[in-house]
Amino acid sequence: MIANTSATMRKKALKPRTKPAEVRRDEILQAAAALFIAKGVGPTTIDEITTSAEVAKGTFYLYFSSKEDLVAALRERFVEGFCARVRTAIDTSPEGDWNARLRSWVHAGVAAYLDDYKLHDVVFHDYRPDQRRMKGDNPVVVDLSALLECGSDAGIWSFEDPRLTAIVLFQGLHGAVDEAIETGNRDGNELAAKLSALFLKMLRP
Known part of the structure; x- marks a missing residue:
């Protein structure tokens, strides 16, 4: 039982806790595209983009400067x-x-x-x-x-x-x-x- 539990924990530890960078970047782009189409570029804020993409504002700036x-x-x-x-x-x-x-x-x-x-x-x-x-x-x-x-x-x-x-x-x-x-x-x-x-x-x- 203990051995099985340890094996399960090792498998979980091997799973990435964050999404790959290219996936996260694409999700931000997809969220922004939907908002831009709905509202326009000017009225859309970075806060709205990060909320829609479900990422922190700091994460946005890892991929885009503005x-x-x-x-x-x-x-x-x-x-x-x-x-x-x-x-x-x-x-x-x-x-x-x-x-x-x-x-x-x-x-x-x-x-x-x-x-x-x-x-x-x-x-x-x-x-x-x-x-x-x-x-x-x-x-x-x-x-x-x-x-x-x-x-x-x-x-x-x-x-x-x-x-x-x-x-x-x-x-x-x-x-x-x-x-x-x-x-x-x-x-x-x-x-x-x-x-x-x-x-x-x-x-x-």
């Missing part, structure tokens, strides 16, 4: 998720079929925005981050530029500047999705098909 730092982390996570979704879609397209791969980029991009547009609008539009810096560092533009260069090298598309072309296509998609959200037309497949046809026509030699 509310602005947390918003930046949410923007980064949104972009990473967007890129991951688009890359997965492109990877399922036939290798070497650059038209199909661009269509996959468009369809995945439209779907990603429509699925999480409330958070996107809060952290990118309502909060007004440094838009010029975001465009310069934007991984979405970097990835799309690489895709365009591959299609150009294969002789499928023609343009002078892959980065400038990527910016035009990305901003075009972004604006079209914003318009669809504003007008209540949430048929992402129809919108993506129209954008794909337009973009491919623009790129045609």
